[in-house]
Amino acid sequence: MKPVRVAVLAFEGVSLFHLSVPGIVFGVTPAPSGLPPYEVHYCAPTPGRVRCDQGMEIEVPGGLGAMDNADIVIVPAWNHPENAAPEVLSNALRQAHARGAQVVGLCLGAFVLGDAGLLDERRATTHWACRELFAKRFPRANFLPDVLYVDDGNVITSAGTVAAIDCCLNLVRQRHGADVANRVARLLVTPPHRQGGQAQYIEQPVPSLPSESRLPGVLEWAREHLSEPLSLDVLAEVARMSRRTFTRRFREATGMTFVKWLAAERIARAQLLLETTDLPIEQIATEVGFSSALSLRQHFAGQLHTSPSAYRRLFCEGQHGTSE
Known part of the structure; x- marks a missing residue:
């Protein structure tokens, strides 16, 4: 299978966690069947030694030219969201997106995508703690402050720290299907793929009472x-x-509310069946608990902004394209 090329941006003060997540997810070993090789390269506006947020220094051998032939370009959390990204970086991101690369802003990396003008008239999110600053700086973005991640026109943005894993798992799912993404998640001992529409902030994530x-x-x-x-x-x-x-x-x-959670789970199961079976839409609707094919289509459009038939067709085309 043709390798998928990933360029991950490094810069002074970069989050060591976010810098590591793409390599961890895409380079999981042993790689499950159906996951092609991923080539993860790190780049910086100025190659050389970069100090991360944990105080360690790392050597970044490549400049922004690594973005020129990348299939995916990933920007970790920007350490000074109040300051605009340098224009040389904005230009590189615009060029990568213009030639068809997926451009991803993890957490506060969304600010860098916004500085490049890639979020204008697009749905986007970022860490909830910077929601007011984000909304003020990028008024032309369709800001969704409460979701885990959102993909709009090959521009992907995610919420806080752990949502970076969810976002990268979703990239795997987009390209290779739910089964492969879930097997990657199991190898990482992390929960299976979570829908991007789930809430960022959960009041009590760790059970403290027997009930x-x-x-x-x-x-x-x-x-x-x-x-x-x-x-x-x-x-x-x-x-x-x-x-x-x-x-x-x-x-x-x-x-989430029970109704929203249930709808998300049913849509996730429908996606899996659309990816892995030839079942008609009407039968899939019954299998996942919707009252009719119309109900499935309405929920599918509401959550994923496409139809089940278009999703199946796009997924099959994507699978063909990544296996050449």
Whole structure:
């Protein structure tokens, strides 16, 4: 399979975590079947030694020319979001995007994409702590302050630290499908692919009460019964909680309402079936628990801004293109 070329930007004060995430996700070993080789190269406006945010110095051998033939260009969190990125970097990003590369801003790296004008009239997000600054600096962006990541026109932006992993796993999913992305996640011992529309900020992510520890099992049970009519009452009964307690615990644990979570899970399952089977849309709708193909199409359009048929066609074309 043809290698996928990735250019990751380094700069003075760069986040060591964000600098490492692309190599960790795309270079996972042993590589699962279906994942082509990824060539991850690091570049900087000025090649040489760069001090990261943890105080360590790293040697970056290449300049911005690494972006010239990259399939994916990734900008880690920008350390001074109040300051504009240098114009030489903005030009390199615009040129990469113009020739068809995916351009990704992890966390505060979204500010660099905004400085390059790549977020104008596009949906975008960044870390919730800088939402006011982002909205002020980039008023032409369609800012979504609460999501994990968002992809609009080959320009991808993500939220805070760990969302960088979700974002890179989503890039794997886009190119190679849900099964490959989930196997990469298992090798990394990280939760499977999360939809970008999930909330950034979860009030209580770590269970602290015995009753809360039952929630992960209940969510897994729900995923195994998506084709059935599920409701808050049904899941509360499975969790052995009152409806009121379950509603509160569910929101604290997922950052979402039950209705939104259920729709996202059903769409994720529909994506998997569209990628891996030839089942008709009507049957997929039944398999994932929607009342009709129309309902599936409406939810699909609301979450992914495309139709199931167009998604299947685009995914198949993408698979063909990356396996040549």
